[in-house]
Amino acid sequence: MKEIEELKLPDDIRYTDDHEWAKITGDTVLVGVSDYAQDQMGDVVFVELPAIGDTFAKGDEFGTLESVKAVSELYMPMSGEVIAVNTALADSPELINQQPYATWIVEIKPSDPSEYGQLHDAASYLQLLKG
Amino acid sequence: MATSLKTTPLHPWHVGRSANMAAFGGYEMPLWYPAGAKAEHLAPITAAGLFDTSHMAVLTLRGPLVRPLLQHCFSKDLDRCLGPRKTPLVPGRCVYGVFLDEAGCVLDDAIVYQCGETDYMLVVNAAMGAPVAAHLRRHNPDETRALVHDHSDALGKMDLQGPAAAKILARILRNPDQVFDRMVYFSFKGTFAPHLLPGAPVTLLDGTPVLVSRTGYTGEFGFELFVAPEHTTRLWQLLLEAGAPEGLLPCGLAARDSLRAGAGLPLSHQDIGPWLFADNPWLFVLPWDEDGSGFTKDFGGGRAVLAAGSAPCTLPFAGFDPRKIPLGAASKVTAPDGTVLGGVLTCTTDMAIDRVDGVIVSIATPVAGGRPESFAPRGLCCGFVRLDVPLPPGTEVLLTDGKRTLKVEIRDQIRPDRTARTPMATMLS
Numbered sequence: 001m002k003e004i005e006e007l008k009l010p011d012d013i014r015y016t017d018d019h020e021w022a023k024i025t026g027d028t029v030l031v032g033v034s035d036y037a038q039d040q041m042g043d044v045v046f047v048e049l050p051a052i053g054d055t056f057a058k059g060d061e062f063g064t065l066e067s068v069k070a071v072s073e074l075y076m077p078m079s080g081e082v083i084a085v086n087t088a089l090a091d092s093p094e095l096i097n098q099q100p101y102a103t104w105i106v107e108i109k110p111s112d113p114s115e116y117g118q119l120h121d122a123a124s125y126l127q128l129l130k131g
Numbered sequence: 132m133a134t135s136l137k138t139t140p141l142h143p144w145h146v147g148r149s150a151n152m153a154a155f156g157g158y159e160m161p162l163w164y165p166a167g168a169k170a171e172h173l174a175p176i177t178a179a180g181l182f183d184t185s186h187m188a189v190l191t192l193r194g195p196l197v198r199p200l201l202q203h204c205f206s207k208d209l210d211r212c213l214g215p216r217k218t219p220l221v222p223g224r225c226v227y228g229v230f231l232d233e234a235g236c237v238l239d240d241a242i243v244y245q246c247g248e249t250d251y252m253l254v255v256n257a258a259m260g261a262p263v264a265a266h267l268r269r270h271n272p273d274e275t276r277a278l279v280h281d282h283s284d285a286l287g288k289m290d291l292q293g294p295a296a297a298k299i300l301a302r303i304l305r306n307p308d309q310v311f312d313r314m315v316y317f318s319f320k321g322t323f324a325p326h327l328l329p330g331a332p333v334t335l336l337d338g339t340p341v342l343v344s345r346t347g348y349t350g351e352f353g354f355e356l357f358v359a360p361e362h363t364t365r366l367w368q369l370l371l372e373a374g375a376p377e378g379l380l381p382c383g384l385a386a387r388d389s390l391r392a393g394a395g396l397p398l399s400h401q402d403i404g405p406w407l408f409a410d411n412p413w414l415f416v417l418p419w420d421e422d423g424s425g426f427t428k429d430f431g432g433g434r435a436v437l438a439a440g441s442a443p444c445t446l447p448f449a450g451f452d453p454r455k456i457p458l459g460a461a462s463k464v465t466a467p468d469g470t471v472l473g474g475v476l477t478c479t480t481d482m483a484i485d486r487v488d489g490v491i492v493s494i495a496t497p498v499a500g501g502r503p504e505s506f507a508p509r510g511l512c513c514g515f516v517r518l519d520v521p522l523p524p525g526t527e528v529l530l531t532d533g534k535r536t537l538k539v540e541i542r543d544q545i546r547p548d549r550t551a552r553t554p555m556a557t558m559l560s
Contacts, residue, residue: 066480
C-alpha cells in the first residue's frame with residue numbers, strides 16, 4: 001500500500017470524496033479514478049461501463065470497477081451526458097492501475113460546468129486523504 | 132490498524148515491501164504486494180510463488196495413545212488411508228481430513244503428519260491451535276501417554292508453490308537429491324526442531340533444520356516449509372534470491388484465496404464449518420468402506436454424518452467473466468426464473484482461466500489441449516454455492532446480491548491442468 005506521500009495527485013484535475021477525478025478538456029470532462037483508489041482496490045480485472053447517451057446527475061452511480069478484492073461503484077463527479085466510454089478497458093482493465101490519470105473511464109458533456117468548481121483541488125483532496 | 136492483531140515473523144518484511152495488509156484469522160497479513168494479486172495468482176501456475184503461512188497453527192502429539200486418539204477424533208482412518216490399496220499412515224507421510232464435533236459439524240480441517248512411531252504433527256488453521264488442542268484433550272484418556280503441545284506463534288511456515296518450486300528449493304538445501312527422492316504428493320522429510328519432533332536430517336546449506344512437505348493450498352506443485360521462528364525471514368529471503376531467475380514472486384492472501392478456489396479446495400469456516408459435513412466435494416476425507424456404504428471406523432461426528440438425510444449440497448461453480456458477487460446475507464443463488472436455490476459460500480476470480488468456445492482453458496493448458504497460441508485470459512468468477520437441492524454439473528444458475536445478477540455454471544472442476552500431483556521427476560527434469 002502506498003504512503004499518502006507516495007500518491008500522485010496532479011493539480012490540473014479535480015477530485016471527489018469517492019476518489020474519482022474530473023478533467024476539463026474544452027467543452028467536455030474526462031472522468032477516472034485516483035491513484036489512491038486504484039492502490040486501495042488492487043488489480044482491476046473488469047470494468048462495467050454505461051452506454052453512450054446515458055445521462056447522470058452528480059453523485060449518481062455510472063459503473064463499477066471489479067478488483068481482486070471487491071466490486072467498487074463509480075460515481076459521477078458532475079452532472080451530464082456520457083458522450084464516450086474508454087473501450088480499451090474491456091481488454092485492458094489493468095490500465096487503471098498502471099496509469100490512473102492517463103486512463104479515463106467516461107467522457108461527459110456537463111450540464112452544469114460550474115459543478116467543477118465544487119470538487120476538491122489537489123491540496124484539498126490531499127487533506128481529505130490525510131483525514 | 133487495530134493493535135490486537137497478531138503478526139508473523141515476516142510482518143516487518145511485508146510492511147517494508149509496501150504490501151497491502153489486512154486482518155485474517157486474527158493476524159495482520161499481506162493481501163498483495165506491489166506486483167498485484169493478478170501477477171501473484173499467475174506466478175504459482177507458470178513459475179513459482181512464495182506465501183507467508185506462519186499464521187497457521189501447528190500441534191505436536193507424542194505418545195503411544197496418540198494414534199488411537201487421532202483415530203477417535205480425525206475423519207481419515209489412519210490405518211487405511213494411503214494410495215489405492217488403502218495402506219496405513221507411516222512415518223514420512225501425511226493426510227488431509229477434518230475434525231468434527233459429535234453433531235458432525237466441522238471444527239476445522241487439518242493435515243496429520245506421522246513423524247515417528249508415536250510422534251505426529253497437526254497443521255490447522257489460524258487461531259485454531261487452541262480449540263483443536265482443547266478438543267483433543269477432551270477426548271484424551273491419558274495425557275501422559277498422548278501429549279498434545281500447541282506451537283501456535285512458535286513456528287515459521289511458508290509455502291513455495293509452482294512448477295519451478297523444486298528447482299528453486301534444491302538451490303538452498305544441503306542434500307536436495309536425498310530430500311526429493313521418492314517424495315510423492317502428501318509426503319514430507321525433515322523436522323523443524325529435532326529436540327521436539329523426530330525426522331530425517333534435512334537442512335539448508337547453512338545447517339538450519341527444515342521440514343519439507345510436498346503439500347500446499349494452491350492446486351499447484353510445491354512445498355510447505357516449516358522452520359523455527361528465528362529462521363523464518365532468512366529462509367524467505369534465501370528462497371526469493373534463489374527463485375529470482377524463474378520469476379518467483381512473494382504472494383499475498385488474495386492470490387492464495389483465488390488459487391485455492393480455482394483448485395476446488397475449501398476454506399475452513401467459510402466453505403466447511405459449523406454445519407453438517409455432508410453432500411460436499413470433500414467427502415473423500417471420510418473413512419469409507421470398500422462399497423461406500425459405511426465407515427471403516429467409528430469416530431467423533433461419524434455417526435451423525437452417516438445418519439444424515441438429505442442435507443444442503445455444496446457445489447463448485449464457475450462464471451462466464453471475472454465479475455463477482457460480494458459475500459453476505461443479501462447474496463443468493465437463484466434459478467433463471469428467480470426461485471431461490473441457496474447461498475454463496477465463496478466467490479472470487481481465478482485470473483488464470485477463461486472460456487474458449489465455452490470450454491474453460493488455463494494458461495497452463497497445453498496448446499494441444501485446447502489453449503489458443505495467444506491466450507490472455509480475463510479470468511472467471513468461481514467458488515462454491517450451498518444449495519437446498521443438488522444440481523448436476525453444467526446447470527446454469529444465477530448469483531445475485533440484489534443489485535447485480537451473474538450467470539454461473541455448476542461444475543465438477545474449475546481450473547484445469549493443475550500441477551499439484553505432477554511427479555517430482557517431471558518437475559526436476
